[in-house]
Amino acid sequence: MSATLNDPRIANGMRAQFALRKQRLDAGAKQIGWKVGLGAPTALQKNNLTAPIVGFLLDRAQLSTGATVSIKGWTKPAAEAEIAAYIGRDLPANADRDTVRAAIGALGPAIELADVNSPMDDIERALGGDVWQRHVVLGPKDTSRAGAKLDGLSGKVTRSGQDVPVPADLETNIGKILDIVRHVADVTAAMGDRLRAGQFIICGSLTAPMFLEPDDTGIDFTLDPIGSVAVRFSS
Numbered sequence: 001m002s003a004t005l006n007d008p009r010i011a012n013g014m015r016a017q018f019a020l021r022k023q024r025l026d027a028g029a030k031q032i033g034w035k036v037g038l039g040a041p042t043a044l045q046k047n048n049l050t051a052p053i054v055g056f057l058l059d060r061a062q063l064s065t066g067a068t069v070s071i072k073g074w075t076k077p078a079a080e081a082e083i084a085a086y087i088g089r090d091l092p093a094n095a096d097r098d099t100v101r102a103a104i105g106a107l108g109p110a111i112e113l114a115d116v117n118s119p120m121d122d123i124e125r126a127l128g129g130d131v132w133q134r135h136v137v138l139g140p141k142d143t144s145r146a147g148a149k150l151d152g153l154s155g156k157v158t159r160s161g162q163d164v165p166v167p168a169d170l171e172t173n174i175g176k177i178l179d180i181v182r183h184v185a186d187v188t189a190a191m192g193d194r195l196r197a198g199q200f201i202i203c204g205s206l207t208a209p210m211f212l213e214p215d216d217t218g219i220d221f222t223l224d225p226i227g228s229v230a231v232r233f234s235s
Contacts, residue, residue, distance in 0.1 A: 002093070002183070002186040002187045002189070002190040003050070004049075004050060004051050004183075004187065005187070005190050007049075007123075008124075009123040009124040009127075010053065010123065010124075010127065012124050012127075012128075013053075013123060013124040013125070013126065013127025013128050014054075014127055014187070014191055016124075016127065016128030017055065017056070017127050017128055017129075017130055018191055018192075018193075020128065020129075020130060021056050021130075024058060025058075029058040029059060029060050030058065030059040031056055031057065031058055031059075031199070032057050032058065032059050032062060032199065032200070033056075033057040033084075033136075033199045033200040033201060033202065034054060034055065034056055034057060034184050034188070034195070034199065034200075034201045034202075035054070035055045035056070035057055035112065035131060035133060035136075035201070035202045036052035036053065036054055036055075036174075036180055036183070036184065036201065036202070036203060036204050037052055037053050037054075037055065037114075037126070037131040037132070037204065038052055038053050038120070038123075038126075039051075039052030039173075039174055039175055039180070039203075039204040040173045040174070040204070040205070041173075046121070047120075047121055047123060049123070051179075051183050052175070052180065052183065052204060053123060053126065053127055053131055054127075054131075054183070054184055054187045054188070055127070055130045055131035055133050056130060056133075057133065057136050057200075057202070061133065061134065061135050061136055062135070062136055062137070062138065063135050063136070063137045063231065064137070065137055065138070065139055065228075065229045065230055065231070066230050066231070066232065067137065067231060067232070068231075068232040068233065068234050069113060069135060069231060069232070069233055069234070070233070070234045071113075071115075071212060071233055072234075074115040074117075074134075075115055075116065075117035076115065076116040076117065076211060077113065077114070077115055077116075077211070077212040078113070078114045078115070078116055078132070078209055078210060078211050078212060079111060079112070079113055079114075079159070079210045079212055079219045079231070080111065080112045080114070080202075080204070080205035080206075080207075080209070080210065081109070081110075081111055081155065081157045081164075081166070081205065081206050081207055081210075081219065081221040082109075082110045082111065082112055082174075082202040082203055082204060082205060082206060083107055083108070083109065083110070083170065083174075083177065083202070083203045083206070083223065084107065084108045084109070084110040084138060084141070084200045084201070084202050084203070085104050085106075085107055085148060085177055085180070085181055085200060085201045085203055086104070086105050086106040086107070086108065086141050086200045087103055087104065087105065087181070087195055087196065087197055087198065087199050087200060087201070088102075088103060088104065088105025088106070088146070088197055089102070089103050089105075089197045090103075090194060090195065090196050090197050091103040091181065091182075091185040091194070091195040092185065092189065092194065093185055093186045093189035093190065093194075094186065095182055095185060097178060097182075100178050100181050100182045100185070101147040101148065101178060102147065103181065103185075103195075104146060104147055104148045104177070104178075104181060105143060105146050106141040106142055106143045106145060106146060107141065107142055107145035107148065107149075107150075107153075107177075107223075107226065108138065108139050108140055108141035108142060108145075108223065108226055108227070109138075109139040109140075109155075109221050109222065109223035109226060109227060109228065109229045110136060110137060110138050110139065110202045110221075110229060111136070111137040111219055111221055111229050111230070111231050112133070112135070112136050112137075112202055112205075113134045113135040113136075113137075113231065114131070114132040114133055114134055115132055115134050116132050116211075117129070117132065118132070135231075136202060137229050137230075137231050138200075138229065139221070139223070139226070139227050139228055139229030140226055140227035141226070142226040142227075145226070148177040148178055148181070150170055150171070150177070152225070153170060153223060153224065153225075153226070154166070154168070154170075154223075154224050155170060155206050155221065155222070155223055155224070156221070156222045156224065157206070157207055157219070157220070157221050157222075158219070158220045159210055159216065159218075159219055160215070160216045160217045160218060161217070164207050164208075164210065165207065165208075166206055166207055167206070170206055173204065173205060173206060173207070173208075174203050174204035174205070174206065175204070177203055180201065180203045180204070181195070181201060184201050212233065216233050217232065217233060218230060218231060218232040218233055219231050
């Protein structure tokens with residue numbers, strides 16, 4: 001069992017989340033992946049967490065790169081430039097590092113859109129609402145990056161045409177991708193599911209949080225040399 005579920009905030013929140021997931025799957029949605037949140041060192045410390053919190057991603061939330069989204073009426077819209085880790089084989093709980101590495105079949109750029117409509121320090125409520133998830137936008141994926149090979153990768157993010165700083169070490173704000181993938185495998189197994197081949201994980205924001213304003217026009221993210229992904233906003 002994942003040790004994070006010893007925290008009653010997480011245990012209760014994940015039970016509520018999986019009830020929400022079941023409702024949406026029963027209504028015809030299909031799960032495509034998982035997400036993590038609050039994984040930056042400052043967020044972990046502030047919220048007394050030992051690992052990021054985990055949410056699910058559904059097919060109906062996925063947008064094509066370059067899509068235009070209206071965020072009118074959202075409570076507190078946010079965008080995150082992330083690395084997507086594509087899972088090439090089922091991964092059980094408590095896997096060793098080599099097994100985790102072998103399960104990662106590719107990497108690629110992604111953008112997540114979230115609506116932070118509950119207090120960020122209310123972990124149980126955040127989990128029950130699927131960690132504020134609204135949309136995910138995927139770019140190209142690179143199988144030569146299997147095993148989470150990050151050597152030579154760099155990120156460039158622009159928000160409404162203005163550069164947003166991205167750390168040279170892409171794991172600065174998210175932690176080790178291998179640890180994230182293993183953590184998601186452990187949590188999903190503890191909840192009676194598993195991390196499955198064909199799914200992907202978006203691994204957390206590479207930059208400081210980008211809370212969107214009404215005049216924001218878009219986010220562009222290049223994970224060089226893999227490729228780019230973008231999303232636009234309508235007023």
